[in-house]
Amino acid sequence: xxxxxxxxxxxxxxxxxxxxxxxxxxxxxxxxxxxxxxxxxxxxxxxxxxxxxxxxxxxxxxxxxxxxxxxxxxxxxxxxxxxxxxxxxxxxxxxxxxxxxxxxxxxxxxxxxxxxxxxxxxxxxxxxxxxxxxxxxxxxxxxxxxxxxxxxxxxxxxxxxxxxxxxxxxxxxxxxxxxxxxxxxxxxxxxxxxxxxxxxxxxxxxxxxxxxxxxxxxxxxxxxxxxxxxxxxxxxxxxxxxxxxxxxxxxxxxxxxxxxxx
Numbered sequence: 001x002x003x004x005x006x007x008x009x010x011x012x013x014x015x016x017x018x019x020x021x022x023x024x025x026x027x028x029x030x031x032x033x034x035x036x037x038x039x040x041x042x043x044x045x046x047x048x049x050x051x052x053x054x055x056x057x058x059x060x061x062x063x064x065x066x067x068x069x070x071x072x073x074x075x076x077x078x079x080x081x082x083x084x085x086x087x088x089x090x091x092x093x094x095x096x097x098x099x100x101x102x103x104x105x106x107x108x109x110x111x112x113x114x115x116x117x118x119x120x121x122x123x124x125x126x127x128x129x130x131x132x133x134x135x136x137x138x139x140x141x142x143x144x145x146x147x148x149x150x151x152x153x154x155x156x157x158x159x160x161x162x163x164x165x166x167x168x169x170x171x172x173x174x175x176x177x178x179x180x181x182x183x184x185x186x187x188x189x190x191x192x193x194x195x196x197x198x199x200x201x202x203x204x205x206x207x208x209x210x211x212x213x214x215x216x217x218x219x220x221x222x223x224x225x226x227x228x229x230x231x232x233x234x235x236x237x238x239x240x241x242x243x244x245x246x247x248x249x250x251x252x253x254x255x256x257x258x259x260x261x262x
Contacts, residue, residue, distance in 0.1 A: 044080050048103040049087045054202035054260040064260045072243030101231040115237035119226035120244045124197045131215035144168045150194035152176040186211045
């Protein structure tokens with residue numbers, strides 16, 4: 001059983017109560033919808049990002065984020081169809097394809113003619129190292145001098161303090177394939193990887209044994225970032241907010257997280 005050591009554990013909301021909901025398979029089947037159970041009478045078109053497990057999974061159109069959105073609208077008797085574009089083209093696609101909403105925008109985003117929901121999903125970037133390396137990382141500044149593999153555009157998204165620290169690293173690279181990041185950590189070809197905690201957790205859950213059976217340390221040195229959805233009408237925005245509140249109250253939100261992360 002792979003063991004994890006958490007340092008500076010500011011727990012990601014997705015992981016806060018995962019162990020508090022120990023649902024049986026029967027309970028899960030009762031609570032979560034199957035793909036053919038969603039209402040088709042009222043259909044909403046949502047623009048989402050490109051596949052990035054566990055948030056969006058290409059093979060079956062599932063994913064943690066997509067299922068949360070589906071469950072939220074199902075709770076108010078609506079179904080959802082998704083189209084996919086790079087996140088950087090969300091606003092352009094929103095206007096061009098006349099969709100009803102966008103799955104992911106910063107909670108403080110402002111743009112004419114769109115209505116931002118309450119935050120419903122969070123991303124938590126972390127640094128991860130192998131425990132037997134005894135690498136001390138208690139702040140962003142501690143990344144200085146390390147061999148690091150980060151996600152693509154990490155310098156752009158994380159900020160100036162991060163850029164200053166990694167500019168002094170012994171070797172720093174950014175790659176698009178985040179499974180390759182994790183492979184390089186466990187095969188000991190890098191000291192530290194920088195990525196979202198849930199992407200890492202999903203990979204560890206999906207890959208057991210062999211070289212992955214090594215202790216690792218998760219260093220919580222970055223701020224959590226909350227994201228909202230956006231809609232063309234206030235009515236859809238309000239329905240979504242209502243649906244998210246309902247599925248959280250009913251425990252369905254947590255069951256979606258457990259499906260991908262436990």
